[in-house]
Amino acid sequence: MTSTASRPATARMAPAGLAGTITVPGDKSISHRALMLSALAVGRSTVDGLLEGEDVLATAAAMRALGAAITREETGAGQETGAGQETGMPVVRWVIDGVGVGGLSEPADILDMGNSGTAARLLMGLLASHPLVAVMTGDASLRKRPMARVATPLEKMGARIITRGGGRLPATVVGARKPVPIRYRLPVPSAQVKSAILLAGLNTPGRTVVVEPEATRDHTERMLRAMGAVITVETEADGARVISLEGQPELAARDLTVPGDPSSAAFPVVAGLITPGSQITVRNVCLNPGRDGLFTTLRDMGADLTVEAARDVGGEPVGDLVARASRLTAVTVPAERAPSMIDEFPVLAAAAATARGTSRFEGLAELRVKESDRLQAVADGLALAGVVVRTGEDWMEIDGCDGPVPGGATPVVTHLDHRIAMAFLVLGLAAEGGMTVDDDRMIATSFPGFRGLMCGLGARIADAV
Ligand SMILES: O=C(O)C1=C[C@@H](OP(=O)(O)O)[C@@H](O)[C@H](O)C1
Numbered sequence: 001m002t003s004t005a006s007r008p009a010t011a012r013m014a015p016a017g018l019a020g021t022i023t024v025p026g027d028k029s030i031s032h033r034a035l036m037l038s039a040l041a042v043g044r045s046t047v048d049g050l051l052e053g054e055d056v057l058a059t060a061a062a063m064r065a066l067g068a069a070i071t072r073e074e075t076g077a078g079q080e081t082g083a084g085q086e087t088g089m090p091v092v093r094w095v096i097d098g099v100g101v102g103g104l105s106e107p108a109d110i111l112d113m114g115n116s117g118t119a120a121r122l123l124m125g126l127l128a129s130h131p132l133v134a135v136m137t138g139d140a141s142l143r144k145r146p147m148a149r150v151a152t153p154l155e156k157m158g159a160r161i162i163t164r165g166g167g168r169l170p171a172t173v174v175g176a177r178k179p180v181p182i183r184y185r186l187p188v189p190s191a192q193v194k195s196a197i198l199l200a201g202l203n204t205p206g207r208t209v210v211v212e213p214e215a216t217r218d219h220t221e222r223m224l225r226a227m228g229a230v231i232t233v234e235t236e237a238d239g240a241r242v243i244s245l246e247g248q249p250e251l252a253a254r255d256l257t258v259p260g261d262p263s264s265a266a267f268p269v270v271a272g273l274i275t276p277g278s279q280i281t282v283r284n285v286c287l288n289p290g291r292d293g294l295f296t297t298l299r300d301m302g303a304d305l306t307v308e309a310a311r312d313v314g315g316e317p318v319g320d321l322v323a324r325a326s327r328l329t330a331v332t333v334p335a336e337r338a339p340s341m342i343d344e345f346p347v348l349a350a351a352a353a354t355a356r357g358t359s360r361f362e363g364l365a366e367l368r369v370k371e372s373d374r375l376q377a378v379a380d381g382l383a384l385a386g387v388v389v390r391t392g393e394d395w396m397e398i399d400g401c402d403g404p405v406p407g408g409a410t411p412v413v414t415h416l417d418h419r420i421a422m423a424f425l426v427l428g429l430a431a432e433g434g435m436t437v438d439d440d441r442m443i444a445t446s447f448p449g450f451r452g453l454m455c456g457l458g459a460r461i462a463d464a465v
């Protein structure tokens with residue numbers, strides 16, 4: 001799965017600016033859910049545009065180990081599709097024969113979820129309401145991440161989950177023979193925790209209810225509804241969302257197209273904004289309101305960033321993003337916006353480092369428990385780049401350079417974190433001395449083809465040796 005030996009990479013100022021039209025790979029959140037829910041449907045589903053990153057491939061392998069038949073088909077050079085596949089490229093289609101809700105079987109071996117928090121936590125939800133025993137592990141990064149946030153509610157539903165100390169993986173899940181529905185108020189804003197409970201609720205009789213005080217991405221709810229589950233969302237007086245799922249639905253197989261990942265599009269978009277003379281278009285990007293906080297923030301900073309051809313793809317809002325190099329000004333991101341851009345703070349930090357004035361980001365506590373402690377990793381990387389940065393437990397302030405940052409050859413430590421690697425390579429496009437990262441191989445977890453795509457736009461990214 002993820003590399004152990006590192007491969008340093010360096011990015012340097014793009015002399016003539018970036019230009020071109022690209023598509024980014026399919027959305028990671030939707031891809032995990034497409035595989036998991038299709039595996040529980042009755043009949044054959046097809047998925048076009050699935051992200052073929054290591055994280056999603058870990059989910060595919062796990063669902064196969066649990067009894068679903070999942071195959072990948074290439075149907076020759078095809079026309080451009082809504083999935084962002086270009087004319088002349090092989091059209092890839094994933095085909096899933098579901099086992100029906102409640103039909104998962106006990107895996108014969110340990111489930112390795114690689115680098116993926118989403119895969120591990122959502123799968124724990126699925127396992128929790130099946131009468132089976134399964135052992136789950138992950139790479140060195142995933143084994144540091146907290147699992148009690150899902151284990152606690154899943155145990156209330158009747159599962160037994162034995163984790164390593166501190167609620168870490170590896171973990172053994174003893175699924176409930178007679179799962180019971182719960183009403184659970186999320187103590188942290190997390191779409192993974194919400195989804196784990198809803199997925200456990202699928203094979204649970206009665207009504208499972210999740211209350212989320214702060215809205216998080218709603219791909220699970222959208223997909224379940226589209227497959228025929230009865231799921232309702234009400235808003236309480238204080239703004240909390242109450243999501244109710246009727247258990248034991250029959251999920252209908254369907255043909256799904258996954259739109260491009262906004263969290264991946266974020267990198268070329270910021271690159272285009274901070275590299276003088278650039279204009280780039282990223283086609284077919286998912287613009288779910290639970291995911292678009294970065295784009296709102298960049299516009300607040302004065303970015304020339306527009307949406308063209310707004311449309312619906314597979315039940316998700318989608319559009320083409322056009323980014324033109326812009327002189328950015330500092331911004332304050334309020335805590336309530338954080339869930340809608342939770343994976344985008346590293347690349348926003350790169351943009352803020354080149355902006356005029358001091359930016360402040362609030363509500364960042366969750367950044368400390370991602371693939372790395374992203375708050376610390378970003379602060380350390382910016383300091384190496386010669387940027388003044390201050391941090392607290394859940395906030396960060398960045399003194400922008402009003403143009404290129406100094407940069408330098410000392411590698412930024414990425415801690416097996418794809419978003420840290422990509423964010424600092426992007427910053428290298430607006431760094432006098434370029435930027436170097438200690439490893440870029442884990443980028444394949446979420447954004448296979450990142451380097452080729454960026455170089456196709458005119459970026460200079462190379463091995464640093
Ligand atoms: O549900 C999902 O697909 C995700 C939810 C977020 O995690 P949290 O639920 O931990 O906030 C996000 O950081 C992750 O990349 C994907």
Ligand SMILES: C=C(OP(=O)(O)O)C(=O)O
Nearest residue numbers: 115116117118119343370
């Ligand atoms: C946090 C992320 O993913 P996950 O939690 O699935 O590892 C991410 O992709 O930035």
